[in-house]
Amino acid sequence: MNxxxxxxxxATYNQWMNSKVYEAAAQLSADELAKDRGAFFGSILxxxxxxxxxxxxxxxxxxxxxxxxxxxxxxxxxxxxxxxNQILFGDIARLTxxxxxxxxxxxxxxxxxxxxxxxxxxxxxxxxxxxxxxRFSSLVLHFFNHQTHHRGQVSTLLSQAxxxxxxxxxxxxxxxxxxx
Numbered sequence: 001m002n003x004x005x006x007x008x009x010x011a012t013y014n015q016w017m018n019s020k021v022y023e024a025a026a027q028l029s030a031d032e033l034a035k036d037r038g039a040f041f042g043s044i045l046x047x048x049x050x051x052x053x054x055x056x057x058x059x060x061x062x063x064x065x066x067x068x069x070x071x072x073x074x075x076x077x078x079x080x081x082x083x084x085n086q087i088l089f090g091d092i093a094r095l096t097x098x099x100x101x102x103x104x105x106x107x108x109x110x111x112x113x114x115x116x117x118x119x120x121x122x123x124x125x126x127x128x129x130x131x132x133x134x135r136f137s138s139l140v141l142h143f144f145n146h147q148t149h150h151r152g153q154v155s156t157l158l159s160q161a162x163x164x165x166x167x168x169x170x171x172x173x174x175x176x177x178x179x180x
Contacts, residue, residue, distance in 0.1 A: 015103040
């Protein structure tokens with residue numbers, strides 16, 4: 001399996017997990033979602049917004065990659081987040097709607113990439129304005145890893161609130177292979 005195939009798997013996993021997490025979160029009241037639970041970003045709502053903020057920041061950076069200008073065109077029209085803990089959407093319905101839209105954008109973007117695209121170096125500035133130049137494939141891997149890291153926190157917060165999201169392992173999404 002080449003890198004592109006791995007990233008397609010991660011994009012599908014991302015969409016699947018977000019669907020499960022948001023369905024579970026929708027079972028809670030607005031007060032329960034906004035309740036500070038001592039997580040990095042306070043609440044379930046805060047953490048879900050942080051994932052969205054991170055995704056937006058990275059996708060806007062990725063849109064500067066020459067091969068991503070078309071596939072991420074709609075992303076470039078989004079407002080730039082002002083902080084990592086910004087609440088972009090204060091209610092779960094609007095947050096879910098935007099998350100669903102964004103996940104489809106991610107799947108489309110990944111489907112358009114080639115192995116050659118993944119081998120280039122991408123230059124960008126971090127949120128503090130510090131310049132960096134890193135291998136694009138490594139940045140895409142970080143993008144998916146960041147989501148997984150914080151979704152794991154949300155999974156724990158949901159569990160503590162009495163909501164079980166079920167299986168979360170990537171293994172569930174890996175297709176069976178026939179043995180030759």
